[in-house]
Amino acid sequence: MAADDQTPTGMAGRYATALFELASESNAVDTVLGDLDRFGALLDESEDLRRLVNSPVFSSEDQLAAVTAVLERAGITGISANFIRLVAKNRRLFAIKRIIIGFRALVAQSRGELTAEVTVAEPLSEARMQDVKSTLREITSKDVKIDVKVDPKIIGGIIVQLGSRMVDASVRTKLSAIQHAMKEVR
Numbered sequence: 001m002a003a004d005d006q007t008p009t010g011m012a013g014r015y016a017t018a019l020f021e022l023a024s025e026s027n028a029v030d031t032v033l034g035d036l037d038r039f040g041a042l043l044d045e046s047e048d049l050r051r052l053v054n055s056p057v058f059s060s061e062d063q064l065a066a067v068t069a070v071l072e073r074a075g076i077t078g079i080s081a082n083f084i085r086l087v088a089k090n091r092r093l094f095a096i097k098r099i100i101i102g103f104r105a106l107v108a109q110s111r112g113e114l115t116a117e118v119t120v121a122e123p124l125s126e127a128r129m130q131d132v133k134s135t136l137r138e139i140t141s142k143d144v145k146i147d148v149k150v151d152p153k154i155i156g157g158i159i160v161q162l163g164s165r166m167v168d169a170s171v172r173t174k175l176s177a178i179q180h181a182m183k184e185v186r
Contacts, residue, residue: 008098008099008101008102008103008105008106010098011092011095012095012098012099012101012102013102015087015092015095015099015102016098016099016100016101016102016103016105016106017102017106019032019079019083019099019103020103020106020107020110022079022083023079024110026079028078028079029107029110031078031079031080032078032079032080032083032103033103033104033107035076035077035078035080035081036080036100036103036104037100038074038076039070039071039074039076039080039084039096039100040097040100042070042074043096043097049070052066052067052093053093053094053096054094056094060088060089060090060091063088063091063093064085064088064089067084067085067088067093068081068085071084071085084096087099108145111143112142112143113142113143113144113145114136114140114142114143114144114145114162114163115144115145115146115147115162116136116144116145116146116147116160116161116162117147117149117160117161117162118132118146118147118148118149118158118159118160118161119148119149119150119151119154119158119159119160119161119170120148120149120150120151120154120157120158120159121150121151121152121153121154121155121156121157121170121171122150122152123148123150124148129146129148132146132158132160133146136160136162140162144162153172154170154171154172154173155170155171155172155175156170156171157169157170157171157172157173157174158170159173
């Protein structure tokens with residue numbers, strides 16, 4: 001698994017890059033990252049907020065007013081709040097999740113880190129998490145941040161995605177391959 005370039009592209013990439021440059025100049029990268037993570041968590045938790053962000057029915061004024069209230073309530077201020085309000089004003093709020101992902105990628109890239117998406121059937125113990133991290137560090141020769149997703153449908157095993165590369169060692173995939181091989185034998 002070679003290290004892939006995870007630099008954000010497109011409109012979301014341009015916004016993420018602009019925010020990263022502004023945060024870097026202001027020595028506020030960690031603060032902005034924390035604020036964006038909090039806003040991303042709010043999006044994940046609230047169906048109403050996702051509807052506001054994704055629906056073209058709401059005017060930019062409505063989105064701006066609602067997002068301002070959410071930011072104030074969440075305690076998100078400064079560069080992060082101004083940026084999210086600018087995104088709302090420019091009618092680009094629908095891309096905020098991709099912008100957040102792009103910003104995280106830029107932060108990781110600046111720190112020499114990679115992010116791997118790891119899918120498992122049940123939560124990983126701390127020891128198992130360290131095993132996965134050290135294995136990925138050996139393979140990539142870089143620090144790897146792990147984003148764990150739990151999906152019981154994979155039955156067991158692990159799926160690791162690092163950039164555009166994926167290793168699927170899930171029980172579900174193995175069973176599917178056996179089932180396919182059995183059909184070939186008949």
